Amino acid sequence: MTDIKAERHKARQQKVKEAVDAKVAAATIERGVLMVITGNGKGKSTAGFGTVTRAVGHGKKAAVVQFIKGGWDCGERNLLEGVGVPFEVMATGFTWETQNRETDTAAAEKAWAVAETWLKDESLDLILLDELTYMLSYHYLDLERVLTALKNRPPHQHVIVTGRNCHRQLLELADTVSEIECVRHAFEAGVKAQPGFDF
Numbered sequence: 001m002t003d004i005k006a007e008r009h010k011a012r013q014q015k016v017k018e019a020v021d022a023k024v025a026a027a028t029i030e031r032g033v034l035m036v037i038t039g040n041g042k043g044k045s046t047a048g049f050g051t052v053t054r055a056v057g058h059g060k061k062a063a064v065v066q067f068i069k070g071g072w073d074c075g076e077r078n079l080l081e082g083v084g085v086p087f088e089v090m091a092t093g094f095t096w097e098t099q100n101r102e103t104d105t106a107a108a109e110k111a112w113a114v115a116e117t118w119l120k121d122e123s124l125d126l127i128l129l130d131e132l133t134y135m136l137s138y139h140y141l142d143l144e145r146v147l148t149a150l151k152n153r154p155p156h157q158h159v160i161v162t163g164r165n166c167h168r169q170l171l172e173l174a175d176t177v178s179e180i181e182c183v184r185h186a187f188e189a190g191v192k193a194q195p196g197f198d199f
């Protein structure tokens with residue numbers, strides 16, 4: 001009986017392996033991937049920065065644009081700038097509280113101008129556009145302008161966009177889309193955002 005079970009298990013696993021091997025063999029294209037990490041759960045920016053770290057660990061060149069600057073010291077920036085990853089952080093005037101349309105739009109456009117130059121830079125392998133989705137949902141940036149720059153980037157260049165409520169057209173353009181669901185967040189239980197874990 002045990003032997004029969006083992007045999008069946010082996011046969012099933014062999015089938016799974018064959019299917020996976022066939023898929024791996026069929027995936028032969030090497031090119032830049034546009035990835036969107038969205039949803040209400042925690043971990044979007046963390047995943048973006050994790051990929052930047054991964055790229056740097058392979059000797060690749062990466063750059064980061066942060067479209068929302070919190071009042072907090074960013075742990076990833078402290079580390080990654082030290083290993084040569086350039087950061088463009090949206091002007092300090094921008095916070096959730098001000099919501100001053102004119103200054104916010106100007107700040108977004110200034111940061112986007114840097115993103116656009118990086119999206120033409122052949123030497124960059126990966127660009128993280130952290131919290132870009134809000135610039136589109138607030139209409140601080142023109143959707144067509146953003147989509148055009150993403151479409152026309154160097155073919156090998158990877159781009160990661162993070163933020164909630166990603167615009168439908170940006171989702172459609174992306175090659176990989178991950179939505180992080182919020183099952184629970186410690187903040188709801190009164191736990192404050194802590195350095196080294198939340199930022």
Ligand code: ATP
Nearest residue numbers: 040041042043044045046047182185187193198199
């Ligand atoms: P992280 O930077 O931790 O990966 P995130 O990028 O997924 O988070 P954002 O919406 O950018 O999420 O929020 C940034 C801050 O808000 C972080 O301090 C994070 O812990 C907190 N946060 C994220 N999701 C939630 C949530 N569902 N409820 C409360 N706070 C959250």
Ligand code: MG
Nearest residue numbers: 044045131162
């Ligand atoms: Mg984030």
